Amino acid sequence: MTAQEAIRLFNNYLQSNHKQRTIDSYDYLLSRFERIYAERDLDSIGPDDIYTFLESQTHDLAKSTRRLRYAQLIPFLNHL
Secondary structure, eight states: BBHHHHHHHHHHHHHHHHHHHHHHHHHHHHHHHHHTTTTTGGGGHHHHHHHHHHHHTTTSSSHEEEEEEEEHHHHHHHOO
């Protein structure tokens, strides 16, 4: 399964179980994740790739926002 397919499945899950504000918040991070890893197979995305992605997306943000972005990616990865 590619990252793009996984994001689509997770978005379907969010649509049925969460409020629009939560969906929008996840979309911010997942759209950026999809731009970078859309065509890659999930098995080929390792912890180092995820760490690099999060660091590149949050390096200039406040500590609380960084924690939020990390916390948002965890349910996506666990859902898979």
